[in-house]
Amino acid sequence: MIYSKRKGNYMRVYADNAATTKMSRASIEAMNDAVENCWGNPSSLHCIGQHAAERLQKAREDIAEVLGCSPKEIYFTSGGSEADNQAIISAARIGERKGKKHIVSTAFEHHAVLHTLKKLEKEGFEIDLLDVKNNANITSEQVKNAIRDDTCLVTVMYANNEVGSILPIAEIGKICREKGVIFHTDAVQAAGHLHINVADECIDMLSLSAHKFHGPKGVGVLYSRKGIPLTVLIEGGAQERGKRAGTENLPAIIGMAAALKEANENLDANAAKMTKLRDKLIDGLSKIPHSALNGTRENRLPGNVNFLFEGIEGESLLLLLDDRGICASSGSACTSGSLDPSHVLLAIGRPHEIAHGSLRLSLSEWNTEEEIDYMLEQIPQVVTYLRNMSPLWREKVSGEKEFEI
Numbered sequence: 001m002i003y004s005k006r007k008g009n010y011m012r013v014y015a016d017n018a019a020t021t022k023m024s025r026a027s028i029e030a031m032n033d034a035v036e037n038c039w040g041n042p043s044s045l046h047c048i049g050q051h052a053a054e055r056l057q058k059a060r061e062d063i064a065e066v067l068g069c070s071p072k073e074i075y076f077t078s079g080g081s082e083a084d085n086q087a088i089i090s091a092a093r094i095g096e097r098k099g100k101k102h103i104v105s106t107a108f109e110h111h112a113v114l115h116t117l118k119k120l121e122k123e124g125f126e127i128d129l130l131d132v133k134n135n136a137n138i139t140s141e142q143v144k145n146a147i148r149d150d151t152c153l154v155t156v157m158y159a160n161n162e163v164g165s166i167l168p169i170a171e172i173g174k175i176c177r178e179k180g181v182i183f184h185t186d187a188v189q190a191a192g193h194l195h196i197n198v199a200d201e202c203i204d205m206l207s208l209s210a211h212k213f214h215g216p217k218g219v220g221v222l223y224s225r226k227g228i229p230l231t232v233l234i235e236g237g238a239q240e241r242g243k244r245a246g247t248e249n250l251p252a253i254i255g256m257a258a259a260l261k262e263a264n265e266n267l268d269a270n271a272a273k274m275t276k277l278r279d280k281l282i283d284g285l286s287k288i289p290h291s292a293l294n295g296t297r298e299n300r301l302p303g304n305v306n307f308l309f310e311g312i313e314g315e316s317l318l319l320l321l322d323d324r325g326i327c328a329s330s331g332s333a334c335t336s337g338s339l340d341p342s343h344v345l346l347a348i349g350r351p352h353e354i355a356h357g358s359l360r361l362s363l364s365e366w367n368t369e370e371e372i373d374y375m376l377e378q379i380p381q382v383v384t385y386l387r388n389m390s391p392l393w394r395e396k397v398s399g400e401k402e403f404e405i
Contacts, residue, residue, distance in 0.1 A: 042247075068196070074223055078219065089120075090229065104155075107343075130143070136296065154182070230243045290310040303363035308359075320385070
């Protein structure tokens, strides 16, 4: 193991599981077995190839069982971004052929969705992004009111990757089914952490990514309900029933299936543990003056904590926490030399001036109460240290400027 449990005098804590997760032992062992014993091309007719094809089919069946669909509705991709792209573009082309070029989504989707929608907008599609300022969420009524006669797609994430909001997917799916509109959900943050049944929730298309639930990177799934024709993004061979060319990454697919199966079997126990740790972290961080939880406690992913701390920059906070062994992320990002706050935080109504000072701590079932206690010891110290260095903070403390939080 490259990283020890301690960094000098500090504990090492990984709290960035929304970015990626450590692979599970079950996933690693399944992948290693596939690399060693299942190296054939699934498209080959000989026995070694057909053994690979059988393992590929078994992985497809295992994933379909978790999602509540047919194996024939599962398509393997390189990850969530590719799955999002193919789902959205496919629905758009279906609508285009019918003269329908209106799409409904939300203002805080992942960029894999938003950038694809922006691309379609340049082609003449009309995009409505629903407001998420009410409790960092939307209502099914908003979706119902937004759907028009020319709406070809509703694409709404299952759970937000930054603030952890769980959206009313089943309600939205029912409305879309009644209206005859294709419904896609980006479930990258939800799969393996929340119970999903595409049939019960009237989901037509769904994207997921293995590395968010202790599987390998570079592999994902697009579920597409039978009868929805997919647009081919990658031309070449006839893999994935002609909808996604390229020899399948069989070890990664097998590792993904093992990880998802294990995560689903332990989902309730893991969620209960993470929720308890999450709430303890929220309670502790709430004691820091002029701080605020992004999103609500209700309808929140079990492992997600996202806070704003007024008077500091997210990058500085991350660097100092990393120096103390805490691996986390921020809602702000440095792009082309200019600091841009998270589009998610702006979408939920956080002022531009304070949206920079965000901290996302995303837990897994492998985090411990000892680690939570350590973070609650270190984070307030770092926040105080950074505020004491800030001229803006001094202006607010002196009354020259007003506090936002």
